Amino acid sequence: MKYTYYPGCSLEVSSKSYSDSALAVSELLGIELVELEDWNCCGATVYLSYEELISFSLCARNLALAEKYDRDLAVPCSSCYTSLKKTATYIQENAELRDKINQALQAAGLEYKGKVNIKHLLEVYVNDIGLDVIKSKVKRELKGLKVAPYYGCQIVRPLHGFDDPESPTSLDRLTEALGATPIYFPNKTSCCGSSLIATNEELAFRMQKDLLLCVSGNDAEVIITVCPLCHMALDAYQKKVGKMYGFNFKIPVLHFTQLMGLALEIPSKKLGIKTGLVPLNKALMAYI
Amino acid sequence: MKNNVSILVVDDEPIVCDSCKKILTEKGFTVETALNGEEALKKFKKGDLDIVIVDLKMPGIDGMEVLQSVKKSKPEVDVVMITGYGTIPSAVEAMKLGAADYVPKPFTPKELGQIISQVVEKRSKLVAEKAPKKGAILLDVFKKPSKVAYHPERVWVKDIKIEEALDENFLNEVRSTPGGERVMDCMQCGTCSGSCPLSYRMDYTPREINAMVRAGLRDEVLSSNSIWMCSSCYLCTVRCPRQIKITDIMYALKNLAMKDKRFLKKAKSPLLSKYFVAIVNRYGRNHELELTLKFFLRANPRAILKHSLMGLRLFLRKRFSLFPKRIKNINQLRTMVRKAEALGGLR
The missing domain is CATH 1.10.1060.10 (Alpha-helical ferredoxin)
Known part of the structure; x- marks a missing residue:
């Protein structure tokens, strides 16, 4: 199976291990991820706050480039996924917006007809490849590993349709397919506050504290994320959050593809397992 | 007898100020004084006043200007003009501009007391009329119970504002x-x-x-x-x-x-957006290090120091790049952005 791959800015540098592990896991599952040539930033929440039309146009350029190939677009970052998907939806629904975006694209010698199908990488694995196939490829079951499958907000919202917007299960089921145990995690779709980290740290930290408390209270040994921004918020800031609220959080955070890689026995170096700021614990070291 | 009406008396003659203060304080009002227009406006901005009594003729900022600025920023505050001999036409003009009444000089304590009592009575009637009735849901929406205590006057003010704004x-x-x-x-x-x-x-x-x-x-x-x-x-x-x-x-x-x-005074997010947009327009992609540094240098330089250790740890794990990555066809992207800009946005 061949997909056009849109990594997004975060996966280029700060979350390169997400991209590395995604490529390695996909290869093993028989998926070819072909990087979209000359892709540009999706604009994320930040550009959208500034000027919506330009922000939608940035996404539309990516969609126009992707449309040249007859393949679905696989996106590992929830923020990029939402931006691209939202643009594609609004282009179809809103004639005025479509007209203006087309004018902007035409000025740059591009055209978008509205045919690209956008999928999050989790969706590709769980729905297109299927859990049975993944299960059959597992070489080392992660027996007994207690995993907090953290979805964050944007992967299932607003109404993208591949899973329930409030109580999704795909990542839980994937975790089980790897042999691990998903913990009880009622706020698995609560926002991590990453879009506020720079501008309103205190508010963002409080949101992260609530998440980390739930995770540690339910004895998770590792958190897995499906978005580089959630990963950054929970991993890089974990110590600071704990310090602010008087907790000693030490829960390693992995990209979900890294955990898959461990079960598929991909060398941990290739997966970039040790690039997180929270050190790995005994439970995880057992698989490395 | 103490009441909760606060009054500012403004006159360039200290003796007028003092006697007014004495008369009104005896009647239970809280009274402040100012000897010129400048001082008056400063006190007006600081305090929560109900009535301003101001002399029409003063050097510098005169009574008419004080009246205008008071009415402009807080229309609910009543202004009473003190007028001298020969300034009655100006007093009429002041009434047109929203003054509540005027006291011609010289005046007796009784005259001043009467005029102010009338103004106070009128105020309390208006407040009672304009106070929200049961079921006034629209007004209720605009109260901020967490920060502003319930004052009938304030609701009255907001009511007027809603109509106008x-x-x-x-x-x-x-x-x-x-x-x-x-x-x-x-x-x-x-x-x-x-x-x-x-x-x-x-x-x-x-x-x-x-x-x-x-x-x-x-x-x-x-x-x-x-x-x-x-x-x-x-x-x-x-x-x-x-x-x-x-x-x-x-x-x-x-x-x-x-x-x-x-509208952007308090929030920091607009600043972050501004830098982000500039970086994306320049390279076609985000450059995290540049964005972080630029934003924090401007918004909160201390945060750079605070997060420097974390930055270093990320850098050691190759999670920070010193140099931006520019897309190949950046001109195409810029042409598109310019066109979208020229289209004037969505509205």
């Missing part, structure tokens, strides 16, 4: 945004506010924002912190029983506030 076009601007079309369907159930992880810190909750957009309270909405607190988690949107895309409405409001720069 309505911006009918505001609703249309929001409705013309993708996702904003259904704002009129809001039934004020508050599911959005109850779902929002940050509504507890907002000046107005999402439910209130919806009502205010519909009412045309443009300035209040665009200057509130609510729009910049939205973390874009879309929980309000997926839960709204009327399928209103509240997160998208927040984006529309952010865009409108961005365009009208006077």
Whole structure:
């Protein structure tokens, strides 16, 4: 199976291990991820706050480039996924917006007809490849590993349709397919506050504290994320959050593809397992 | 007998100030004095005054100017003019500009007392009339119980403001945004506010924002912190029983506030957006290090020091790049951005 791959800015540098592990896991599952040539930033929440039309146009350029190939677009970052998907939806629904975006694209010698199908990488694995196939490829079951499958907000919202917007299960089921145990995690779709980290740290930290408390209270040994921004918020800031609220959080955070890689026995170096700021614990070291 | 009416007396003759203060204090009013227009306006800005008594003729800022600035910023404050011989035509002019009454010089304590009592009586009647009746839901929406204690006067002030400050076009601007079309369907159930992880810190909750957009309270909405607190988690949107895309409405409001720069004073998010946009327009992609440094240097230089260890640890794990990556066809992207800019946005 061949997909056009849109990594997004975060996966280029700060979350390169997400991209590395995604490529390695996909290869093993028989998926070819072909990087979209000359892709540009999706604009994320930040550009959208500034000027919506330009922000939608940035996404539309990516969609126009992707449309040249007859393949679905696989996106590992929830923020990029939402931006691209939202643009594609609004282009179809809103004639005025479509007209203006087309004018902007035409000025740059591009055209978008509205045919690209956008999928999050989790969706590709769980729905297109299927859990049975993944299960059959597992070489080392992660027996007994207690995993907090953290979805964050944007992967299932607003109404993208591949899973329930409030109580999704795909990542839980994937975790089980790897042999691990998903913990009880009622706020698995609560926002991590990453879009506020720079501008309103205190508010963002409080949101992260609530998440980390739930995770540690339910004895998770590792958190897995499906978005580089959630990963950054929970991993890089974990110590600071704990310090602010008087907790000693030490829960390693992995990209979900890294955990898959461990079960598929991909060398941990290739997966970039040790690039997180929270050190790995005994439970995880057992698989490395 | 003490009452809760506070008065500022303004006259360039200290003796007038002092005698007025004596007369009015005896009647139970709280009285402050000022010897010129400048001092008067300073005290007026600082304090919570009900009535200003001001001499028409003063060097510098005169009584007429004091009257005008008071009425402009706080129309609910009553102004009584003190007039000398031969200034009756000016006193009439002052009444036209909104003065409540005037006292001709020289006056007896009784005369002054009578005029002020009349003004106070009129005020209390107006307050009683304008106080919200049972079922005045619209007014209730604009109270901020967390921060402002309930004062009938304040509600009266807001009532007048609502009439004057309505911006009918505001609703249309929001409705013309993708996702904003259904704002009129809001039934004020508050599911959005109850779902929002940050509504507890907002000046107005999402439910209130919806009502205010519909009412045309443009300035209040665009200057509130609510729009910049939205973390874009879309929980309000997926839960709204009327399928209103509240997160998208927040984006529309952010865009409108961005365009009208006077609303950007308190929030830091606009600054982050500004730098982010500049970087994306320059390279076609984000450069995290440049964005972080530029933003914090301007918004909070101390944070750079605070986060430097974390930055170093990320850098050692190759999670920070010193150099930006430019896309190949950056000119194509810039042409597109320029065209979109020329189209003037969505509204």
